[in-house]
Amino acid sequence: MGSPVELGFVEQAAPWRLRSAQFPSKVGGRPAWLGESGLPGPAELRCGRCGRPCAFLLQLYAPLPARPDAFHRGLFLFCCRQPACYRPGAQGPLRVFRSQLPRENDTYSYDPPPDAPPPEGQTRVSLQLQCGAHLCRVCGCLGPKVCSKCHRAHYCSKEHQTVDWKSGHKLSCAQSAQLDAVIPDHKFLFPEYEIVIEPEEMETPGDGQTDEGTQKDLKEYEALEEAAGSTSEGFESLDEEVLEAMAKHETQEDKIFQKFKNRIAAEPEQILRYCRGREGPIWISGENIPQMKEIPHCSCGAQRIFEFQVMPQLLTHLKVDSLGESIDWGTLVVYTCAENCNLANGYMEEFIWKQDITTDST
Structure with a gap:
């Protein structure tokens, strides 16, 4: 049997293929919202x-496919653009939401979308959903605020209204009848790509690193550290057998990082690994791996399970490098409701964990 993991890769695509009606998987640009009700708000x-x-x-x-209420289902990941918020251990700059719809719904056709571009003139970005909700001109998220001068430009926040004003809205808001015909580049969105999904080829036995194996190795190492710390003289007073065991575990961090590299070696350009509930993530480091108690249950009471992880390779496509701090992660791991509940009848917030690349692994 092959691996149950599916891999994601970025590719350039025609803009129309990345709109909501095509049910895309994609990186960057504005979100192609799935459900139109219950969109996450600015807060x-x-x-x-x-x-x-x-x-x-x-x-x-x-x-x-086995769930009629999730015939269409999308996961949406958002992140802060401030590099300082990605310092090691920080979990705050990331949010993830889940949306799902039955096949028969008020927004999309029952039949699959046509595999052909729409008529000319229908390909431009729309900042108004079919339900009437308006989107922010800067980020494409829900825009409850409106320009007090033209009453036509919508924003998610005062910050983005200011950005748009400085980017040209100051001159155009009293003149243009079609404000979204040409939207300026606000330098806020990430470059846009399609995510193409392919199955991972069967791995060589021993190359992978499961959650269970990693946690076992870490527990053994922590027990040795505790033994060292419990003596009055620390490591110097340990007997020869324990010292040898400690030496054997000195390179545990290198081993975990090497297993990570071995697993992705066949497809080093992968930016995403998907495997809902079948196989755990591959960790890039032995540090900052969440315990089960650190993964909160869904608001419905069900446990959350691993669904996909974002790989560090994605960073090379985001153009976020700078001379100082940069947005950075070792891997981002997304956990979702095991029951795939739909309590909110809209977008459900799920849980994301950021693991950093330790000094020893770089």
């Missing part, structure tokens, strides 16, 4: 560290 899309609006990072179309 839900603020960074938990600096309080600024988050930017759309990626979305994954991940239907559950």
Whole structure:
């Protein structure tokens, strides 16, 4: 049997293929919202560290065929654009939401979308949903605020209204009848790509690193550290047998990182690994791996299970490098409701964990 993991890769695509009607998986640009009701509001899309609006990072179309209420299903990931918010251990700059719809719904056709571009003139970005809700001109998220001068430009926040004003709205708001015909580049959105999904080829036995194996190795190492710390003279007073065991575990961090590299070696350009509830994530480090108690249950009471992880390779496509601090992660791991509940009848917030690359692994 092959691996149950599916891999995601970025590719350039025609803009129309990345619109909501095509049910895309994609990176960057504005979110191609799935459900139109219950969109996360500005308060839900603020960074938990600096309080600024988050930017759309990626979305994954991940239907559950066995669930009629999740015939269409999407996961939407947002992140802060401030590098300082990504310091090691910080979990606040990331948010993830889940949306799902039955096949028969008020927004999309019952039949699959046509595999052909729409008529000319229908390809431009729309900042108004079919339900009438308006989207922010800067980020494409829900825009409850409106320009007090023209009453036509909508924003998610005062910050983005200011950005748009400085980017040209100051001159155009009293003149243009079609404000969204040409939207300026606000330098806020990430570059846009399609995510293409392919199955992972069968791995060589021993190359992978499961959660269970990693946790076992870490527990053994922590027990040795505790033994060293419990003596009055620390490591110097340990007997020869324990010292040898400690030496054997000195390179545990290198081993975990090497297993991570071995697993992705065949497809080093992968930016995403999907495997809902079948296989755990592959960790890049032995540090900062969440315990089960650190993964909160869904608001419905069900446990959350691993669904997908975002790989560090994605960073090379986001153009976020700078001379100082940069947005950074080792891997981002998304956990979703095991029951795939729909209590909110809209967008449900799920849980995301950021693991950093330790000094020893770089």
